[in-house]
Amino acid sequence: xxxxxxxxxxxxxxxxxxxxxxxxxxxxxxxxxxxxxxxxxxxxxxxxxxxxxxxxxxxxxxxxxxxxxxxxxxxxxxxxxxxxxxxxxxxxxxxxxxxxxxxxxxxxxxxxxxxxxxxxxxxxxxxxxxxxxxxxxx
Numbered sequence: 001x002x003x004x005x006x007x008x009x010x011x012x013x014x015x016x017x018x019x020x021x022x023x024x025x026x027x028x029x030x031x032x033x034x035x036x037x038x039x040x041x042x043x044x045x046x047x048x049x050x051x052x053x054x055x056x057x058x059x060x061x062x063x064x065x066x067x068x069x070x071x072x073x074x075x076x077x078x079x080x081x082x083x084x085x086x087x088x089x090x091x092x093x094x095x096x097x098x099x100x101x102x103x104x105x106x107x108x109x110x111x112x113x114x115x116x117x118x119x120x121x122x123x124x125x126x127x128x129x130x131x132x133x134x135x136x137x138x
Contacts, residue, residue, distance in 0.1 A: 011099060033096055036065050066111075110127065
């Protein structure tokens, strides 16, 4: 079977404005996106009569994890101003739009905006979002 793997070139990160209908703004100059890292707690449900002394587990709460971005940092740009506003804002709607047409949609709170200005390389910024609720991929 021929592989269906794709490179990440062209994938977009978008921030919703909360209006109705909602308008999404693309974050410019993104170089890397890490989509939601989904996880689920495991709850130890073992008891005195667990078969043959083996621990038993049940599923617990689910967590959408974090989303991270790396981008070229351009001080004073529209993207920088948008991300600075995000660190002050409540959780809002975000999208990761793949070149294949699928969209990862989720509500998230910006928890970090970390610019860096190295002496001998391009300026970059890292952005981290904490996912709130259930993300969807459609």
